[in-house]
Amino acid sequence: MSENQRQKIGRNEPCPCGSGKKYKKCHGIIIPKRASITPPSAEEVKRISEKMKAKEIQRSQQQGLGQPIISTVFKGYRFVGVGNRFYYSKDWKTFHDFLGHYIRSVFGSAWGNSELKKSFNERHPVIQWYDYVCKEQKRSIRQPGEVANAGMTGAVFAFLTLAYNLYLIAHNIHLVHGEGLHARLVERLKNKESFYPAFYETMVAASFIKAGFIIELENEEDPISSHAEFIAISPKTNQKYSVEAKHRQADKKHTGITKQLYKALKKELPHKRVIFINLNIPDNITNEGRLKWLDDVIHQMRAGENTIAINGNPAPQAYVFVTNHPFLYNLKSFNFPPVAVVEGFKIPDLKLDNAFLSLRDALKSREKHIDMFNLIETMREYDQIPCTFDGEIPEYAFGEIKEPRLKVGNKYLVPDPSGREVVGILEDAVVLENEKKVYGLYRLENGKQIMVTCPLSEKEFIAFKQYPDTFFGVYKKHSNNAKDPLDLYDFFHGCYKHTPKEKLLEFMKEHPDLEKLKNETQEELAKIYCERAVYAAMRTKPDKKQTG
Numbered sequence: 001m002s003e004n005q006r007q008k009i010g011r012n013e014p015c016p017c018g019s020g021k022k023y024k025k026c027h028g029i030i031i032p033k034r035a036s037i038t039p040p041s042a043e044e045v046k047r048i049s050e051k052m053k054a055k056e057i058q059r060s061q062q063q064g065l066g067q068p069i070i071s072t073v074f075k076g077y078r079f080v081g082v083g084n085r086f087y088y089s090k091d092w093k094t095f096h097d098f099l100g101h102y103i104r105s106v107f108g109s110a111w112g113n114s115e116l117k118k119s120f121n122e123r124h125p126v127i128q129w130y131d132y133v134c135k136e137q138k139r140s141i142r143q144p145g146e147v148a149n150a151g152m153t154g155a156v157f158a159f160l161t162l163a164y165n166l167y168l169i170a171h172n173i174h175l176v177h178g179e180g181l182h183a184r185l186v187e188r189l190k191n192k193e194s195f196y197p198a199f200y201e202t203m204v205a206a207s208f209i210k211a212g213f214i215i216e217l218e219n220e221e222d223p224i225s226s227h228a229e230f231i232a233i234s235p236k237t238n239q240k241y242s243v244e245a246k247h248r249q250a251d252k253k254h255t256g257i258t259k260q261l262y263k264a265l266k267k268e269l270p271h272k273r274v275i276f277i278n279l280n281i282p283d284n285i286t287n288e289g290r291l292k293w294l295d296d297v298i299h300q301m302r303a304g305e306n307t308i309a310i311n312g313n314p315a316p317q318a319y320v321f322v323t324n325h326p327f328l329y330n331l332k333s334f335n336f337p338p339v340a341v342v343e344g345f346k347i348p349d350l351k352l353d354n355a356f357l358s359l360r361d362a363l364k365s366r367e368k369h370i371d372m373f374n375l376i377e378t379m380r381e382y383d384q385i386p387c388t389f390d391g392e393i394p395e396y397a398f399g400e401i402k403e404p405r406l407k408v409g410n411k412y413l414v415p416d417p418s419g420r421e422v423v424g425i426l427e428d429a430v431v432l433e434n435e436k437k438v439y440g441l442y443r444l445e446n447g448k449q450i451m452v453t454c455p456l457s458e459k460e461f462i463a464f465k466q467y468p469d470t471f472f473g474v475y476k477k478h479s480n481n482a483k484d485p486l487d488l489y490d491f492f493h494g495c496y497k498h499t500p501k502e503k504l505l506e507f508m509k510e511h512p513d514l515e516k517l518k519n520e521t522q523e524e525l526a527k528i529y530c531e532r533a534v535y536a537a538m539r540t541k542p543d544k545k546q547t548g
Helices: 003-008 042-063 095-107 109-116 125-140 154-172 175-190 195-210 258-265 294-307 359-368 370-381 458-466 485-496 501-507 522-539
Strands: 070-074 077-082 085-089 214-216 230-233 240-247 272-278 318-324 339-345 411-415 421-432 437-444 449-455
Touching (some): 077 154, 095 125, 095 175, 109 125, 125 154, 154 175, 154 195, 195 214, 195 240, 195 272, 195 370, 240 258, 258 294, 294 339, 339 370, 359 370, 359 485, 359 522, 411 437, 421 449
Parallel strands (some): 240 272, 272 318
Antiparallel strands (some): 070 077, 077 085, 230 240, 318 339, 411 421, 421 437, 437 449
16 A cells, blocks of 8 residues: 555544554554755754763763763663662662662671671771761751752761772772772771771772773782782873872871881882872861971981882882871861872972973973873862762752753843843853853844843852853863963963964964974974963063952
8 A cells, every 4th residue: 555545544434454443543654754864064063072072071070080970760760880780779869879878788788787786986987987977867858859968077978988989999990800809898898907998998099090090900819929909000101000008007196107108119019109108197287278297298208218228229219199088087077178299209300399490391290290190180170979970060960050051052032132032042151250140142043143141049150160161061161260380381282282383383473483483293383382371471460450
């Protein structure tokens, strides 16, 4: 039967096939005419690409550079993948909800119940933290089943951090080795005597994972060779590092680290070594912005460069990270978050107080030690535990912001110059922080562009401050104040690293060495231009009448 014959039969008439049913309930399926598919324009492809890039950048800002959280909702259940396993529940609204379940499953209900039977002071630290978490949840949750904001305390931070660390290890390390490391860590974590050193190892491993490093484990059954905690492989340089983690005992009245440094240096390790030492003291009190214990720690390391010997030979070079986690001492508040500093042991150009003769020298040193710069940057930037599964801004994900989200490429009703409400596509936007306002550039249906301002609510402003580069749904580097010349260089380099060589030469046409610059590659020319832009910015003094 042809399509035309089908369309001549009434839908309520008997079907000609003889079934006795009405045509509409039998063979009365109208075959639609094929719609022509119009491929997206170049502008639409670019916009889609920009949105995908922004989404991935925002996700990595929450989750780091390791494997992304694998999660979906199916028939009302939230599924979360961890390595080769899936966990699911109807009750997980936030990633924190999942982590609370995950850590309980890792330690096991039998172990947890046996600990709960003990008096509070005799319980394992994890169970003590869990008690504080439950009390904080009861205090903050007003409506069961709804997402609520709970206060951050030392106990809440410690409990969620351990859960997240164990999740990262299980989710990112190779299946066989990952399960082995996970199992060994869990057994050590269950033992009160070895708990805090094992907890510190999870902190160190999680830092490398969030920085995108691949973790490899050595053969622990080999009794001849000495082993580091693990081997970390850089995603940028493919360089391998032997990683050691040393946790000082509690209640010490001094900040000596020479003993831990020696233990880490004396091992025969195959790769460049990275040593983490946790100071383990109750506070991070500063003196005019400088950690009080820092000078003593630096003095010990630099003295050790001349005094520490291994079997009569000079000690090897090492990158040394000194950390402190005072939140473990005050479980009811969160006055002192974790801190970390890095110093090169026998590495002259990686000293905390090192002064470079030029920006180019500083850039060369950073490139030489780029893996450690990336690691410390990750520890500084990715210090939060994600609360969403997909990287969405929490204030929008959980409905805290009622106003429509402003996204580049979306249509909005905006007032035109005459005051009428018309449809406009948001093409660009910027936030003036001192005014807490968005200045948006909209293209109207008639092709005209107009500028429209709108205020930000307090929640919107908080969301913007957390994710200024992706707040409008596309990636746009927020031009906040640079912290130092290297930071300013990075801002310029992000803007000009892909600028054509001809354009860069045009920018520098007044430079006296223009003929020499013409022989440089585009990559090197971009670096030279950005370096000189930093010097120019540093020489320029703002007018006293200017603000901001």
